Amino acid sequence: MHELGIVFYIIRDVKAVAAENHVEHVSTVVMDIGGVSTVVPHLLTDCWRWAADKEELLKGCELKCNIIPAVTWCDDCKQEYETVKHGKTCPHCHSGNTWLLRGNEVEIREIQVKELRC
Amino acid sequence: MNEVKVIEIKKSVFAENEKDADALRVELKNKGVCLLNLMSAPGSGKTTTLIQLINRIKDKIRVSVMEADIDSDVDAVKIKETTGVPSIQLHTGGMCHLDAEMTRQGLDNLDLEETDLVILENVGNLVCPAEFDTGATCNAMILSVPEGDDKPLKYPLMFTVCDLVIINKTDVMPYFDFDIERCKRYIHQRNPNATVIPVSAKTGEGIEALAEWLRGKLSC
Ligand SMILES: Nc1nc2c(ncn2[C@@H]2O[C@H](COP(=O)(O)OP(=O)(O)OP(=O)(O)O)[C@@H](O)[C@H]2O)c(=O)[nH]1
Ligand SMILES: [Mg+2]
Ligand SMILES: [Zn+2]
Ligand SMILES: [Zn+2]
Numbered sequence: 421m422h423e424l425g426i427v428f429y430i431i432r433d434v435k436a437v438a439a440e441n442h443v444e445h446v447s448t449v450v451m452d453i454g455g456v457s458t459v460v461p462h463l464l465t466d467c468w469r470w471a472a473d474k475e476e477l478l479k480g481c482e483l484k485c486n487i488i489p490a491v492t493w494c495d496d497c498k499q500e501y502e503t504v505k506h507g508k509t510c511p512h513c514h515s516g517n518t519w520l521l522r523g524n525e526v527e528i529r530e531i532q533v534k535e536l537r538c
Numbered sequence: 539m540n541e542v543k544v545i546e547i548k549k550s551v552f553a554e555n556e557k558d559a560d561a562l563r564v565e566l567k568n569k570g571v572c573l574l575n576l577m578s579a580p581g582s583g584k585t586t587t588l589i590q591l592i593n594r595i596k597d598k599i600r601v602s603v604m605e606a607d608i609d610s611d612v613d614a615v616k617i618k619e620t621t622g623v624p625s626i627q628l629h630t631g632g633m634c635h636l637d638a639e640m641t642r643q644g645l646d647n648l649d650l651e652e653t654d655l656v657i658l659e660n661v662g663n664l665v666c667p668a669e670f671d672t673g674a675t676c677n678a679m680i681l682s683v684p685e686g687d688d689k690p691l692k693y694p695l696m697f698t699v700c701d702l703v704i705i706n707k708t709d710v711m712p713y714f715d716f717d718i719e720r721c722k723r724y725i726h727q728r729n730p731n732a733t734v735i736p737v738s739a740k741t742g743e744g745i746e747a748l749a750e751w752l753r754g755k756l757s758c
Contacts, residue, residue: 422634422635422665422666422669424632424633425633425634425635425637425666425670426551429551429552429554429555430551432554433547433549433551433554434547437545437547441545443545447542458665458666458669508691516727525550526550526551526552527547527548527549527550527551528547528548528549528551529546529547529548530544530545530546530547530548531544531545531547532542532543532544532545533542533543533544533545534540534541534542534543535540535541535542535543
């Protein structure tokens with residue numbers, strides 16, 4: 421359900437960029453999805469297929485999800501660790517004084533447009 | 539020959555909604571209207587608590603309610619019947635949350651000139667509503683005793699975005715291993731500035747403290 425809402429946001433943003441750049445058809449949209457962003461990539465692509473094909477601009481357009489592994493920073497021992505494996509507690513020093521560095525992204529990285537050239 | 543042109547965007551999908559939400563907040567401030575976004579898991583007692591609260595404050599504060607639901611309108615009807623204040627239903631069309639645009643559409647159906655406080659009962663869900671800024675002037679959530687005191691650890695974002703955490707159903711405390719002090723500690727780990735108010739929407743205990751907090755919010 422959440423993924424559908426995000427798909428509508430992607431479509432709105434891509435439409436705006438396409439209009440600015442006088443693009444008539446987009447062939448690929450590339451996303452950066454953080455590992456702990458709560459977005460499930462395969463659900464996102466399912467929702468995308470359903471919604472994108474309703475738009476002239478996005479018919480058949482592929483949504484590629486590039487996964488960004490989540491990394492947490494420990495403020496006590498000044499080291500990084502894998503968030504998904506260890507959660508909130510630092511595996512090096514067992515501190516809970518830790519912050520997510522990356523992995524929360526839901527970003528549109530780029531769109532790709534096939535151009536006819538001779 | 540086909541060539542691929544790449545247009546870089548590098549933009550969070552939430553950015554546009556955050557802009558809409560900020561704009562809505564400014565408009566509401568100029569109109570002197572406070573918008574309280576109330577969130578919780580399904581069944582934590584949002585509607586029951588609202589009824590108690592509204593009946594306590596409605597003679598001094600002009601309240602309206604927007605009930606967000608995926609499909610039904612039972613909550614909007616219940617609020618109208620039990621409190622008499624204006625109450626409208628927003629359908630999210632299958633979506634698990636409301637965003638600033640949907641909130642604005644709902645507000646268009648209320649007479650804001652005649653309103654001091656709009657309360658939005660968000661969709662019952664501890665994950666999604668926390669990620670979508672509605673444009674509310676303050677965010678509150680209800681955690682009910684049967685859900686357990688460890689929820690701030692499991693749903694950190696929800697507790698981070700809320701100015702107020704209401705702990706509801708304190709009347710059933712004897713039947714559950716719910717430690718209020720431990721829960722407060724977990725909440726403040728996520729959000730040092732959160733106000734925590736324990737209530738029972740069933741017995742009415744703590745509702746006056748809640749009303750007092752709200753009066754404080756409205757006066758500034
Ligand atoms: N014992 C007890 N029960 C409560 C209390 N508050 C609410 N309930 C009960 O909890 C159930 C759910 O309450 P609602 O107010 O409908 O909860 P809600 O959060 O609005 O639910 P949704 O809108 O479906 O997400 C009802 O059966 C209420 O009677 C309370 O303080 N104590
Ligand atoms: Mg309800
Ligand atoms: Zn969702
Ligand atoms: Zn450490």
